[in-house]
Amino acid sequence: MERRTIGATALEVGAIGLGCMPMSWAYTGSQQRGDRSSRTVHAALDQGSSLLDTADMYGPFTNELLVGRVLKERRADAFVSTKCGLLVGDQHLVANGRPGYIRRACDASLRRLQTDVIDLYQLHRPDPEVPVEETWGAMADLVRAGKVRALGVCAVGARASRRSGAPLHDGTIRQLQRVQQVFPVSAVEAELSVWSPEALASLLPWCEAHGVGFLAAMPLGNGFLTGTLKPGQGFEPDDVRARHPRFTADMMAANQPVVAGLRRIAERHAATPAQVALAWVLACGRQVVPVPGAKREQWVTQNAGAAGLRLTAEDLAEIAGLPAARGSWD
Numbered sequence: 001m002e003r004r005t006i007g008a009t010a011l012e013v014g015a016i017g018l019g020c021m022p023m024s025w026a027y028t029g030s031q032q033r034g035d036r037s038s039r040t041v042h043a044a045l046d047q048g049s050s051l052l053d054t055a056d057m058y059g060p061f062t063n064e065l066l067v068g069r070v071l072k073e074r075r076a077d078a079f080v081s082t083k084c085g086l087l088v089g090d091q092h093l094v095a096n097g098r099p100g101y102i103r104r105a106c107d108a109s110l111r112r113l114q115t116d117v118i119d120l121y122q123l124h125r126p127d128p129e130v131p132v133e134e135t136w137g138a139m140a141d142l143v144r145a146g147k148v149r150a151l152g153v154c155a156v157g158a159r160a161s162r163r164s165g166a167p168l169h170d171g172t173i174r175q176l177q178r179v180q181q182v183f184p185v186s187a188v189e190a191e192l193s194v195w196s197p198e199a200l201a202s203l204l205p206w207c208e209a210h211g212v213g214f215l216a217a218m219p220l221g222n223g224f225l226t227g228t229l230k231p232g233q234g235f236e237p238d239d240v241r242a243r244h245p246r247f248t249a250d251m252m253a254a255n256q257p258v259v260a261g262l263r264r265i266a267e268r269h270a271a272t273p274a275q276v277a278l279a280w281v282l283a284c285g286r287q288v289v290p291v292p293g294a295k296r297e298q299w300v301t302q303n304a305g306a307a308g309l310r311l312t313a314e315d316l317a318e319i320a321g322l323p324a325a326r327g328s329w330d
Helices: 032-046 062-077 097-113 132-144 157-165 170-179 204-211 221-226 249-253 256-269 273-282 297-308 311-319
Strands: 004-006 009-012 052-054 081-085 086-088 092-097 116-123 146-155 187-191 213-217 288-291
Touching: 004 116, 004 213, 004 288, 009 081, 032 062, 032 297, 052 288, 062 081, 062 097, 081 097, 097 116, 097 132, 116 187, 132 146, 132 170, 146 170, 146 213, 170 187, 170 204, 187 204, 204 213, 221 256, 221 273, 249 256, 256 273, 256 311, 273 288, 273 297, 273 311
Parallel strands: 052 081, 081 116, 116 146, 146 187, 187 213, 213 288
Antiparallel strands: 004 009, 086 092
8 A cells, every 4th residue: 555654753654544433432333343343453454554543532442452452463564543631421521631641541542552652642632721732741751751653633623613603623723833832743633525625724734834744534424425324324322423413314315416426436437435535535635644434344445445546637626516515504
């Protein structure tokens, strides 16, 4: 697989990563099986999808344990990204950016991942009660201690910005400007897909200007852009899509033209809509690495195939001309 570098420290990863969260948290709990998930992670590494994206809150903790069982056998094949700063409560999430907690969280993640070093340690969310510079300083100390190789930030407040009408990534850029004064940011993780291209307006250009890598979260639109989901099919109560504004039956029906457009392009390339959607993300910049979530071997194999798909100028123009995705916030 094509390799890409992210960040000023030139961290090298496969062009397509693997989002491990769906294996343990937030998506269709009845389909989460540890043995199958382990095979899926192995399959991703076999394909060259070296970036494994997890977090301590996924499960919580069980996703890191799953990834750790694979790393015990194949650490040299993997680039490990995990996150800190969020605690899972009863039906809610709580940010904790206190330096002491950050240090303890890192040590716990290292134990669960069965590794001596985390390649990319990301701040999941800033703590409103702790200056982000203090949190980032504690994370920088982990790099100096040799426990972490590089630091990243997850984009914040996207849905709230959509509702308020504020520029989508202004809050994240302000946070990046502050922490960059303390220690270099190597990567930003934020949503980027054919139906959520907002990062192209300001966040991705900021990353390009500052030599910061971009991890594209949800590049397949939470599964919608694969063309395998049907309007009104319903989701299990623990699936985040059961409450997502774009996954009501009406909105899924309204957004079918987006999938139809991807399918037309896919047919010309003997590819799948998912591969076209990932190839579009790859075409957004050389420092962009899509991180699609997957639970099954067949999907990681298919996703990896997108790294070899080159969209033409006509393909990209056709995607640009697709109707904007709609949701209940529109």
